[in-house]
Amino acid sequence: MAQGNGNITPIFSRVADIQGGINLTTGVNDYTGNNNLNKVVFQADPSNGGFVQRLRMKALGTNIATCARIYISDNTYSKSISIIPAPGTPTGAASSSGGVLATQNLFCIVTAQDQYGNWSAASSEIAANVAITGPTGSVTWNFNASAGAVAYRCYTGPVSGGEECWFANTGANSCLQTTSYVNNQIGEISSVAAVPNILYGELSLPATTLTGTSATTEIDYPMNIALPPGYRILVGLANTVAAGWIITGIGGKY
Numbered sequence: 001m002a003q004g005n006g007n008i009t010p011i012f013s014r015v016a017d018i019q020g021g022i023n024l025t026t027g028v029n030d031y032t033g034n035n036n037l038n039k040v041v042f043q044a045d046p047s048n049g050g051f052v053q054r055l056r057m058k059a060l061g062t063n064i065a066t067c068a069r070i071y072i073s074d075n076t077y078s079k080s081i082s083i084i085p086a087p088g089t090p091t092g093a094a095s096s097s098g099g100v101l102a103t104q105n106l107f108c109i110v111t112a113q114d115q116y117g118n119w120s121a122a123s124s125e126i127a128a129n130v131a132i133t134g135p136t137g138s139v140t141w142n143f144n145a146s147a148g149a150v151a152y153r154c155y156t157g158p159v160s161g162g163e164e165c166w167f168a169n170t171g172a173n174s175c176l177q178t179t180s181y182v183n184n185q186i187g188e189i190s191s192v193a194a195v196p197n198i199l200y201g202e203l204s205l206p207a208t209t210l211t212g213t214s215a216t217t218e219i220d221y222p223m224n225i226a227l228p229p230g231y232r233i234l235v236g237l238a239n240t241v242a243a244g245w246i247i248t249g250i251g252g253k254y
Contacts, residue, residue, distance in 0.1 A: 017050060017253045019043060023060060024068075025244035028236040033071035033197035036082055036118050038236035040073075042249030044227035052223045052233055052251035059208040059216035061243025066205050068245070070221065071197040071234040082118035087111070087152060087173070088144025089123055092130035099138030099178030105129035106177075108141050108156045109163050112149035119153075120146060125160060138178045145173040197234065205237075205245060 020041035028037040044050035057068060087110040107129055112120040123143060130139055141154045154175040155163035165181040201221070208216050227233075235247050 015253050017042075017251050018248065019251075020055075020248040021246060022235070023244040023246045024235065024237050025241055027066065027238055027240040028069075029238045030236070031069070031199055033069070033073060033199065033234050033236065035236070036114075036116065038069075038071065038234040039247070040232050041235050041247045042227075042233040042251060044229060044231045045253050046230050048254040049229045049231070050227045050251055050253050052225060052227060052249055054223055054250050055221040055233070055235065056218065056248045056250060057203070057205065057221065058218040058246050058248075059205075059243065060246055061208070061210040061216065063205070063208045063241035063243050063245070064239060065207040066237050066239040066241055068203045068205055068221075068247075069236050069238065070200045070203070070223075071236075072200050072225075072227070073197045073232050073234050074228075074230065082112070082114040082116075082120045084112055084114045084120050084148040085146045086121040087123045087146045087149070090126050090141045090143040090154065092126060093140045093142070094130050094132045095138050095140075096133040097136050097138065098176075099136060101132045101137035101139065101178065101180060102134035103132060103137070104134065104158055104180075105131055106139060106156050106158060107160050107163055108154055110141070110143045110155070110175075111153050112146035113151040113153070114148055115150055120149070122155075125163075129160075138176060141175045141177065143173055200233075208243075210243065 022039045022041050026037050028035050042052050090108045090110050108126045110123040152169040153166040155166045157163040164186055166185050167175050167177050169175040203221050
């Protein structure tokens with residue numbers, strides 16, 4: 001009998017890969033996976049990719065009913081939106097010296113970065129433009145700090161809503177801008193750069209009760225999919241629960 005033209009070189013994982021052990025308690029109730037309360041439960045190898053066979057969800061005690069949402073995420077893009085608060089609305093103090101800014105008006109908004117590299121929502125835009133007198137002008141942007149922030153970015157632009165050039169700041173709640181832009185620091189605001197997450201599926205998680213005479217619920221969620229290099233699996237809960245659900249990813253590395 002003639003052989004077909006199917007794939008005769010199947011892919012096998014070279015070693016087992018068990019990840020996660022993440023306890024989810026706080027409800028996110030989004031359908032994007034962008035909030036960083038959606039947790040990484042499986043991360044594919046950054047060079048060779050990986051295989052996720054299933055997710056195991058185990059109740060840790062007494063919980064109300066909720067829903068688990070499972071996402072496939074391309075981690076080569078931006079990270080999740082941070083839950084740390086947005087910085088305060090910036091103010092600007094212009095100077096006719098200290099830089100190379102030409103005569104112009106500038107607007108500003110600010111985002112904050114948390115310890116995991118995620119960026120917060122953006123601050124409100126500055127109330128009114130700041131007038132700079134050039135050609136050796138500069139401007140100092142001041143703003144209220146965000147609790148938990150390790151760094152900030154001030155985004156500036158010549159028109160309201162047109163802030164595209166960003167200036168990094170490490171820790172302090174002020175930023176000195178001496179030039180109109182810095183190479184490779186032009187782009188969309190970190191906090192609104194959508195993470196390319198795919199809502200892969202949902203799973204109803206029942207109400208559970210902790211007793212000393214019977215086991216709490218445990219559920220296997222089959223996936224059986226190959227993940228490209230750097231991809232990951234995120235899981236988030238729709239409702240906040242008391243004891244939590246521990247999520248474990250079971251698969252293999254190529």
